[in-house]
Amino acid sequence: MRLLEDRIRRDGVIKAGDILKVDSFLNHQIDVAFVSRLGEEFHRLYRGCGVNKILTIEASGIGIACLTAQFFGCPVVFAKKAKTKNISSDVWSAEAVSYTHGGTSTVIVSKEFLSDKDRLLIIDDFLANGAAITALASIAEQAGAAVVGAGIVIEKAYQPGGAMLRARGMRIESLARIKSMDEKDGFTFCD
Amino acid sequence: MRLLEDRIRRDGVIKAGDILKVDSFLNHQIDVAFVSRLGEEFHRLYRGCGVNKILTIEASGIGIACLTAQFFGCPVVFAKKAKTKNISSDVWSAEAVSYTHGGTSTVIVSKEFLSDKDRLLIIDDFLANGAAITALASIAEQAGAAVVGAGIVIEKAYQPGGAMLRARGMRIESLARIKSMDEKDGFTFCD
DSSP: OHHHHHHHHHHOEEETTTEEEOTTTTSSEEOHHHHHHHHHHHHHHHTTSOOOEEEEETTHHHHHHHHHHHHHTOOEEEEEEOSSSOOOTTEEEEEEEOTTTOSEEEEEEEGGGOOTTOEEEEEEEEESSOHHHHHHHHHHHHHTOEEEEEEEEEEETTSSHHHHHHHTTOOEEEEEEEEEEETTTEEEEOO | OHHHHHHHHHHOEEETTTEEEOTTTTSSEEOHHHHHHHHHHHHHHHTTSOOOEEEEETTHHHHHHHHHHHHHTOOEEEEEEOSSSOOOTTEEEEEEEOTTTOSEEEEEEEGGGOOTTOEEEEEEEEESSOHHHHHHHHHHHHHTOEEEEEEEEEEETTSSHHHHHHHTTOOEEEEEEEEEEETTTEEEEOO
Protein backbone atom coordinates (compact mmCIF):
# COMPACT_ATOMS: atom_id res chain seq x y z
CA MET A 1 0.00 0.00 0.00
CA ARG A 2 1.76 3.04 -1.34
CA LEU A 3 0.19 5.45 1.15
CA LEU A 4 1.63 3.45 4.04
CA GLU A 5 5.04 2.93 2.48
CA ASP A 6 5.33 6.67 1.94
CA ARG A 7 4.38 7.30 5.55
CA ILE A 8 6.94 4.80 6.82
CA ARG A 9 9.64 6.41 4.67
CA ARG A 10 8.67 9.83 5.99
CA ASP A 11 8.01 9.13 9.68
CA GLY A 12 9.50 5.73 10.47
CA VAL A 13 12.68 5.81 12.51
CA ILE A 14 15.14 2.94 12.25
CA LYS A 15 17.11 2.20 15.39
CA ALA A 16 19.94 -0.17 16.14
CA GLY A 17 18.85 -3.75 16.88
CA ASP A 18 16.34 -3.98 14.01
CA ILE A 19 13.91 -1.60 15.71
CA LEU A 20 11.44 0.35 13.59
CA LYS A 21 9.69 3.13 15.46
CA VAL A 22 6.39 4.21 13.96
CA ASP A 23 5.04 5.60 17.17
CA SER A 24 4.29 9.00 15.70
CA PHE A 25 1.32 7.59 13.77
CA LEU A 26 0.68 3.95 14.62
CA ASN A 27 1.39 2.75 18.13
CA HIS A 28 1.86 5.54 20.63
CA GLN A 29 0.42 8.53 18.89
CA ILE A 30 -2.28 7.26 16.53
CA ASP A 31 -3.15 9.19 13.39
CA VAL A 32 -6.76 8.07 13.52
CA ALA A 33 -7.77 9.32 10.06
CA PHE A 34 -4.77 7.59 8.52
CA VAL A 35 -5.25 4.32 10.40
CA SER A 36 -8.89 4.35 9.37
CA ARG A 37 -7.69 4.26 5.75
CA LEU A 38 -5.64 1.18 6.61
CA GLY A 39 -8.80 -0.34 8.08
CA GLU A 40 -10.66 0.41 4.87
CA GLU A 41 -7.94 -1.43 2.95
CA PHE A 42 -8.21 -4.47 5.24
CA HIS A 43 -11.93 -4.44 4.53
CA ARG A 44 -11.32 -4.30 0.77
CA LEU A 45 -9.03 -7.33 1.09
CA TYR A 46 -11.27 -9.40 3.34
CA ARG A 47 -14.81 -8.35 2.50
CA GLY A 48 -16.97 -11.24 1.38
CA CYS A 49 -15.09 -13.62 3.69
CA GLY A 50 -17.82 -13.67 6.33
CA VAL A 51 -15.73 -11.97 9.03
CA ASN A 52 -17.94 -11.51 12.09
CA LYS A 53 -15.31 -10.56 14.66
CA ILE A 54 -11.83 -9.05 14.75
CA LEU A 55 -9.27 -10.55 17.10
CA THR A 56 -6.23 -8.56 18.15
CA ILE A 57 -3.84 -8.20 21.09
CA GLU A 58 -3.28 -5.37 23.52
CA ALA A 59 -2.09 -2.69 23.35
CA SER A 60 -0.98 -1.59 19.88
CA GLY A 61 -3.49 -3.70 17.99
CA ILE A 62 -6.58 -2.25 19.63
CA GLY A 63 -6.85 1.07 17.83
CA ILE A 64 -6.17 -0.48 14.43
CA ALA A 65 -8.70 -3.24 15.11
CA CYS A 66 -11.44 -0.82 16.22
CA LEU A 67 -10.96 1.44 13.21
CA THR A 68 -11.00 -1.62 10.93
CA ALA A 69 -14.06 -3.15 12.60
CA GLN A 70 -16.14 -0.13 11.64
CA PHE A 71 -15.90 -1.16 7.99
CA PHE A 72 -16.93 -4.74 8.76
CA GLY A 73 -19.67 -3.69 11.17
CA CYS A 74 -18.40 -6.21 13.72
CA PRO A 75 -17.01 -6.22 17.27
CA VAL A 76 -13.39 -6.49 18.34
CA VAL A 77 -11.98 -8.89 20.91
CA PHE A 78 -8.54 -8.07 22.21
CA ALA A 79 -6.37 -10.69 23.86
CA LYS A 80 -4.81 -9.58 27.12
CA LYS A 81 -1.35 -10.21 28.41
CA ALA A 82 -1.81 -12.21 31.59
CA LYS A 83 -0.57 -10.45 34.72
CA THR A 84 -0.20 -13.61 36.78
CA LYS A 85 0.99 -17.14 36.19
CA ASN A 86 -2.32 -18.46 37.46
CA ILE A 87 -4.51 -18.79 34.38
CA SER A 88 -8.22 -19.15 35.09
CA SER A 89 -10.19 -21.95 33.48
CA ASP A 90 -12.53 -19.29 32.05
CA VAL A 91 -10.00 -18.23 29.43
CA TRP A 92 -8.25 -19.59 26.38
CA SER A 93 -4.51 -19.00 26.65
CA ALA A 94 -1.36 -19.29 24.56
CA GLU A 95 2.31 -18.39 24.92
CA ALA A 96 3.92 -15.63 22.87
CA VAL A 97 7.56 -14.66 22.73
CA SER A 98 7.89 -10.90 22.42
CA TYR A 99 10.31 -9.79 19.74
CA THR A 100 10.73 -6.23 21.03
CA HIS A 101 10.79 -6.85 24.77
CA GLY A 102 12.21 -10.37 24.87
CA GLY A 103 10.72 -12.94 27.21
CA THR A 104 7.59 -15.02 26.95
CA SER A 105 4.15 -13.77 27.84
CA THR A 106 0.87 -15.58 28.19
CA VAL A 107 -2.01 -14.10 26.24
CA ILE A 108 -5.58 -14.82 27.23
CA VAL A 109 -9.11 -14.40 25.88
CA SER A 110 -12.26 -15.07 27.91
CA LYS A 111 -13.98 -18.17 26.62
CA GLU A 112 -17.31 -16.37 26.41
CA PHE A 113 -16.11 -14.11 23.58
CA LEU A 114 -15.00 -16.72 21.04
CA SER A 115 -16.87 -19.74 19.76
CA ASP A 116 -17.07 -22.19 16.87
CA LYS A 117 -19.55 -19.84 15.20
CA ASP A 118 -16.91 -17.14 14.73
CA ARG A 119 -15.05 -16.26 11.56
CA LEU A 120 -12.14 -14.16 12.73
CA LEU A 121 -9.90 -11.64 11.11
CA ILE A 122 -6.71 -11.28 13.16
CA ILE A 123 -5.27 -7.74 13.15
CA ASP A 124 -1.91 -6.55 14.42
CA ASP A 125 0.53 -3.72 13.88
CA PHE A 126 3.67 -5.77 13.21
CA LEU A 127 4.60 -9.20 11.92
CA ALA A 128 8.20 -10.25 12.51
CA ASN A 129 8.76 -13.68 14.02
CA GLY A 130 5.03 -14.37 14.09
CA ALA A 131 4.73 -15.05 17.80
CA ALA A 132 1.70 -12.87 18.46
CA ILE A 133 -0.22 -14.09 15.42
CA THR A 134 0.64 -17.70 16.25
CA ALA A 135 -0.67 -17.23 19.79
CA LEU A 136 -3.89 -15.63 18.55
CA ALA A 137 -4.37 -18.40 15.99
CA SER A 138 -3.86 -20.98 18.74
CA ILE A 139 -6.53 -19.31 20.86
CA ALA A 140 -8.91 -19.24 17.89
CA GLU A 141 -8.26 -22.93 17.28
CA GLN A 142 -8.92 -23.80 20.92
CA ALA A 143 -12.24 -21.97 20.66
CA GLY A 144 -13.10 -23.79 17.43
CA ALA A 145 -13.30 -20.47 15.59
CA ALA A 146 -12.30 -20.15 11.95
CA VAL A 147 -9.49 -17.75 11.08
CA VAL A 148 -10.20 -16.09 7.75
CA GLY A 149 -6.74 -14.56 7.73
CA ALA A 150 -4.55 -11.91 9.28
CA GLY A 151 -4.28 -8.23 8.46
CA ILE A 152 -0.90 -6.79 9.32
CA VAL A 153 0.11 -3.18 9.02
CA ILE A 154 3.87 -3.70 8.72
CA GLU A 155 5.58 -7.00 7.96
CA LYS A 156 9.30 -7.36 8.35
CA ALA A 157 9.50 -9.71 5.38
CA TYR A 158 13.13 -10.58 6.14
CA GLN A 159 12.00 -12.11 9.43
CA PRO A 160 10.61 -15.66 9.39
CA GLY A 161 7.07 -15.09 10.71
CA GLY A 162 5.25 -14.32 7.45
CA ALA A 163 6.73 -17.26 5.53
CA MET A 164 6.07 -19.63 8.44
CA LEU A 165 2.41 -18.63 8.77
CA ARG A 166 1.78 -18.71 5.01
CA ALA A 167 3.41 -22.17 4.82
CA ARG A 168 0.84 -23.31 7.37
CA GLY A 169 -1.88 -22.14 5.02
CA MET A 170 -2.86 -18.94 6.78
CA ARG A 171 -3.80 -16.03 4.56
CA ILE A 172 -1.64 -13.06 5.52
CA GLU A 173 -2.24 -9.61 4.07
CA SER A 174 0.41 -7.08 5.03
CA LEU A 175 -0.11 -3.49 3.95
CA ALA A 176 3.64 -2.81 3.87
CA ARG A 177 6.27 -5.51 3.52
CA ILE A 178 9.76 -4.36 4.40
CA LYS A 179 12.42 -6.20 2.44
CA SER A 180 15.26 -4.50 4.25
CA MET A 181 15.90 -1.47 6.41
CA ASP A 182 19.02 0.24 7.46
CA GLU A 183 19.80 3.38 9.46
CA LYS A 184 21.95 4.68 6.62
CA ASP A 185 20.11 3.53 3.51
CA GLY A 186 16.53 3.62 4.73
CA PHE A 187 13.80 1.25 3.58
CA THR A 188 13.34 -1.17 0.72
CA PHE A 189 9.85 -2.62 0.31
CA CYS A 190 8.88 -5.89 -1.36
CA ASP A 191 7.23 -5.49 -4.77
CA MET B 1 -26.65 8.69 28.98
CA ARG B 2 -29.64 6.43 28.94
CA LEU B 3 -28.33 4.18 26.17
CA LEU B 4 -25.26 3.36 28.26
CA GLU B 5 -27.15 2.93 31.54
CA ASP B 6 -29.45 0.44 29.83
CA ARG B 7 -26.47 -1.45 28.46
CA ILE B 8 -24.80 -1.58 31.87
CA ARG B 9 -28.02 -2.86 33.44
CA ARG B 10 -28.30 -5.51 30.74
CA ASP B 11 -24.70 -6.66 30.32
CA GLY B 12 -22.76 -5.38 33.32
CA VAL B 13 -21.81 -8.04 35.84
CA ILE B 14 -21.24 -7.06 39.46
CA LYS B 15 -18.69 -9.14 41.33
CA ALA B 16 -17.61 -9.20 44.92
CA GLY B 17 -15.03 -6.56 45.84
CA ASP B 18 -16.75 -3.69 44.04
CA ILE B 19 -15.86 -5.11 40.61
CA LEU B 20 -18.01 -4.18 37.62
CA LYS B 21 -17.33 -6.28 34.56
CA VAL B 22 -18.35 -4.67 31.28
CA ASP B 23 -15.96 -6.70 29.21
CA SER B 24 -18.65 -7.97 26.87
CA PHE B 25 -18.93 -4.54 25.23
CA LEU B 26 -16.30 -2.13 26.54
CA ASN B 27 -12.93 -3.46 27.57
CA HIS B 28 -12.25 -6.98 26.34
CA GLN B 29 -14.81 -7.47 23.64
CA ILE B 30 -15.59 -4.04 22.17
CA ASP B 31 -18.96 -3.32 20.61
CA VAL B 32 -17.47 -0.88 18.13
CA ALA B 33 -20.75 0.55 16.84
CA PHE B 34 -21.94 1.14 20.40
CA VAL B 35 -18.66 2.68 21.59
CA SER B 36 -18.70 4.93 18.55
CA ARG B 37 -22.00 6.35 19.84
CA LEU B 38 -20.29 7.07 23.16
CA GLY B 39 -17.58 8.86 21.19
CA GLU B 40 -20.22 10.92 19.42
CA GLU B 41 -21.61 11.94 22.82
CA PHE B 42 -18.14 12.99 24.05
CA HIS B 43 -17.91 15.11 20.94
CA ARG B 44 -21.28 16.70 21.60
CA LEU B 45 -20.10 17.56 25.12
CA TYR B 46 -16.67 18.91 24.19
CA ARG B 47 -17.06 20.31 20.68
CA GLY B 48 -16.12 23.93 20.43
CA CYS B 49 -13.47 23.51 23.14
CA GLY B 50 -10.59 23.44 20.68
CA VAL B 51 -9.60 19.84 21.40
CA ASN B 52 -6.71 18.95 19.09
CA LYS B 53 -5.60 15.67 20.67
CA ILE B 54 -7.06 12.91 22.81
CA LEU B 55 -4.96 11.50 25.62
CA THR B 56 -5.73 8.08 27.08
CA ILE B 57 -3.97 5.15 28.72
CA GLU B 58 -3.40 1.61 27.56
CA ALA B 59 -5.11 -0.74 27.15
CA SER B 60 -8.84 -0.23 27.73
CA GLY B 61 -8.84 3.45 26.84
CA ILE B 62 -7.40 3.05 23.35
CA GLY B 63 -10.45 1.79 21.49
CA ILE B 64 -12.75 4.36 23.09
CA ALA B 65 -10.26 7.14 22.37
CA CYS B 66 -9.83 6.17 18.71
CA LEU B 67 -13.57 5.94 18.11
CA THR B 68 -14.03 9.32 19.83
CA ALA B 69 -11.17 10.96 17.94
CA GLN B 70 -12.93 10.33 14.65
CA PHE B 71 -15.59 12.87 15.63
CA PHE B 72 -12.98 15.47 16.59
CA GLY B 73 -10.80 14.77 13.56
CA CYS B 74 -7.74 14.59 15.80
CA PRO B 75 -5.06 12.07 16.76
CA VAL B 76 -4.87 9.95 19.91
CA VAL B 77 -1.89 9.61 22.22
CA PHE B 78 -1.99 6.72 24.61
CA ALA B 79 0.15 6.64 27.73
CA LYS B 80 2.01 3.40 28.26
CA LYS B 81 2.61 1.52 31.45
CA ALA B 82 6.36 1.46 31.91
CA LYS B 83 7.86 -2.02 31.85
CA THR B 84 11.02 -1.08 33.69
CA LYS B 85 11.94 1.15 36.60
CA ASN B 86 14.41 2.99 34.40
CA ILE B 87 12.49 5.89 32.93
CA SER B 88 14.14 7.53 29.94
CA SER B 89 14.57 11.30 29.84
CA ASP B 90 12.66 11.28 26.53
CA VAL B 91 9.33 10.73 28.30
CA TRP B 92 6.98 12.45 30.69
CA SER B 93 6.05 10.13 33.52
CA ALA B 94 3.68 9.92 36.48
CA GLU B 95 2.69 7.36 39.09
CA ALA B 96 -0.76 5.75 39.11
CA VAL B 97 -2.20 3.42 41.70
CA SER B 98 -4.36 0.79 40.04
CA TYR B 99 -7.70 0.26 41.68
CA THR B 100 -8.42 -3.11 40.06
CA HIS B 101 -4.97 -4.66 40.20
CA GLY B 102 -3.55 -2.91 43.24
CA GLY B 103 0.02 -1.67 43.18
CA THR B 104 1.55 1.40 41.64
CA SER B 105 2.52 1.70 38.02
CA THR B 106 4.45 4.34 36.17
CA VAL B 107 2.78 5.70 33.07
CA ILE B 108 4.79 7.39 30.37
CA VAL B 109 4.29 9.47 27.23
CA SER B 110 7.06 10.38 24.80
CA LYS B 111 7.85 14.08 25.06
CA GLU B 112 7.60 14.50 21.31
CA PHE B 113 3.84 13.84 21.29
CA LEU B 114 2.68 16.49 23.78
CA SER B 115 3.47 20.18 23.87
CA ASP B 116 2.24 23.51 25.16
CA LYS B 117 0.28 23.91 21.93
CA ASP B 118 -2.02 21.02 22.79
CA ARG B 119 -5.57 21.19 24.09
CA LEU B 120 -6.25 17.71 25.38
CA LEU B 121 -9.36 15.73 26.04
CA ILE B 122 -8.56 12.87 28.42
CA ILE B 123 -10.59 9.71 27.78
CA ASP B 124 -10.86 6.59 29.92
CA ASP B 125 -13.25 3.72 30.51
CA PHE B 126 -13.59 4.03 34.31
CA LEU B 127 -13.25 6.68 36.97
CA ALA B 128 -13.11 5.38 40.54
CA ASN B 129 -10.32 6.74 42.73
CA GLY B 130 -9.06 8.96 39.92
CA ALA B 131 -5.52 7.61 39.80
CA ALA B 132 -5.29 7.18 36.05
CA ILE B 133 -6.83 10.57 35.25
CA THR B 134 -4.59 12.24 37.84
CA ALA B 135 -1.52 10.66 36.27
CA LEU B 136 -2.58 11.73 32.76
CA ALA B 137 -3.30 15.27 33.98
CA SER B 138 0.13 15.38 35.60
CA ILE B 139 1.76 14.36 32.33
CA ALA B 140 -0.23 17.01 30.46
CA GLU B 141 0.87 19.63 32.99
CA GLN B 142 4.53 18.62 32.67
CA ALA B 143 4.20 19.06 28.92
CA GLY B 144 2.55 22.44 29.35
CA ALA B 145 -0.55 21.19 27.54
CA ALA B 146 -4.03 22.42 28.46
CA VAL B 147 -6.56 19.84 29.63
CA VAL B 148 -10.00 20.77 28.34
CA GLY B 149 -11.57 18.05 30.47
CA ALA B 150 -12.05 14.34 30.83
CA GLY B 151 -14.56 12.06 29.16
CA ILE B 152 -15.31 8.97 31.22
CA VAL B 153 -17.53 6.11 30.17
CA ILE B 154 -18.43 4.84 33.66
CA GLU B 155 -17.89 6.76 36.89
CA LYS B 156 -18.27 5.02 40.22
CA ALA B 157 -19.71 8.14 41.81
CA TYR B 158 -19.51 6.62 45.29
CA GLN B 159 -15.72 6.51 44.94
CA PRO B 160 -13.75 9.69 45.62
CA GLY B 161 -12.06 10.27 42.24
CA GLY B 162 -14.74 12.32 40.51
CA ALA B 163 -15.31 14.69 43.42
CA MET B 164 -11.58 15.14 43.94
CA LEU B 165 -10.91 16.00 40.30
CA ARG B 166 -13.90 18.34 40.05
CA ALA B 167 -12.78 20.08 43.24
CA ARG B 168 -9.48 20.76 41.52
CA GLY B 169 -11.39 22.48 38.75
CA MET B 170 -11.20 19.78 36.12
CA ARG B 171 -14.26 19.36 33.93
CA ILE B 172 -15.36 15.73 34.13
CA GLU B 173 -18.10 14.38 31.89
CA SER B 174 -19.12 10.82 32.74
CA LEU B 175 -21.63 9.12 30.47
CA ALA B 176 -22.90 6.90 33.28
CA ARG B 177 -22.52 7.72 36.98
CA ILE B 178 -23.16 4.78 39.25
CA LYS B 179 -24.57 5.83 42.61
CA SER B 180 -24.52 2.33 44.01
CA MET B 181 -24.25 -1.23 42.80
CA ASP B 182 -24.90 -4.50 44.49
CA GLU B 183 -24.90 -8.11 43.36
CA LYS B 184 -28.42 -8.56 44.67
CA ASP B 185 -30.09 -5.23 43.92
CA GLY B 186 -28.27 -4.25 40.74
CA PHE B 187 -27.47 -0.66 39.75
CA THR B 188 -28.63 2.76 40.82
CA PHE B 189 -27.46 5.69 38.66
CA CYS B 190 -27.09 9.32 39.68
CA ASP B 191 -29.77 11.61 38.30
